[in-house]
Amino acid sequence: MKYLTLLTGCGLWILVAACTTTNNNEVADNSVTEEEPEKRKYPVAADNGKFFTVGDKQYLYGGEDSTQNFDITDYTLKDKQFHYGIGRERFPALLKPEFIDMSIADTIFEDTVRFLFLNLDGVRKAYSIKDLTRHEVVNDEVNGKPVMAAYCILADLGAVYDRTLLDKKFTFALSGYTYYDDAVWDGMDGFVLWDRETESLWWPLIGEAVSGPMKGSKMKVLAEEYWQQTTWGEIKEKFDDVQVLEPGQDFDRPAEWPKYTDIQLVNEDGESVAPRWGENEN
Secondary structure (H helix, E strand, C coil): CCCEECCCCCEEEEEEEECCCCCCCCCCCCCCCCCCCCCCCCCCHHHCCCEEECCEEEEEECCCCCCEEECCCCCCCCHHHHHCCCCCCCCCEEECCCCCCHHHHCCCCCCCCCEEEEEEEEEEEEEEEHHHHCCCCEEEEEEEEEEEEECCCCEEEEEEEECCCCCCCCCEEEEEEEECCCCCHCCEEEEEECCCCCCCCCEECCEECCCCCCCCCEEEEEEHEEEEEEEEEHHHHHHHCCCEEECCCCCCCCCCCCCCCCCCCCCCCCCCCCCCCCCCCC
């Protein structure tokens, strides 16, 4: 009996028994044995000194400047389930995104490229997943309404959010961490965000703030009739007046940001957790 071992792109090992006839005419078993793929391993933040205490406060590393560290005292997650810790300004989460018209975009994107598409108050905008993979968060506004396009490549989570919470505008960025919970989103890692106004941490896979003044507050996924998960080809078929996020943007990170000091938490209506990719293709 001969054995052939194959390795797929996802790291899945398959052992295939090749059917041969031996001298005594014994025929090999044609069964295929498929092993469970090993879960990908990421750097564990707690093992790399990203958590520390000062007095009675617990902190999470946020950057080389000590003022960038996150106060996570009494937070709701578990230290050992945080991964990475590269610093909170490493990803260019856009604050003032710029856009190109469709004719230029059509020279850049193939029809199969995935997009988040926003159609709100007569304004149509498109954010490619290719560019969102780099930015992960785009803070935007439509006719004065604050919104956020966000995408996490590890969880394949992509959605458009309302940035108005508790009647206040919030501005989101990447913390430099991912987090997982075996009971959430099939145990996948997902990005951890923070807001510039209160420096609370947010985990979109459960749709809420997990530390800081906003702890326990829900995120707000924009009503699904206003946005969809789609492709460039589908956008072109239906519309001819779409603003497309310009690729390759960057900016100087702000050294400071106005803070909210009068937060009063209340429950707000609406969806807080994004739909899986393909569940909002209306």
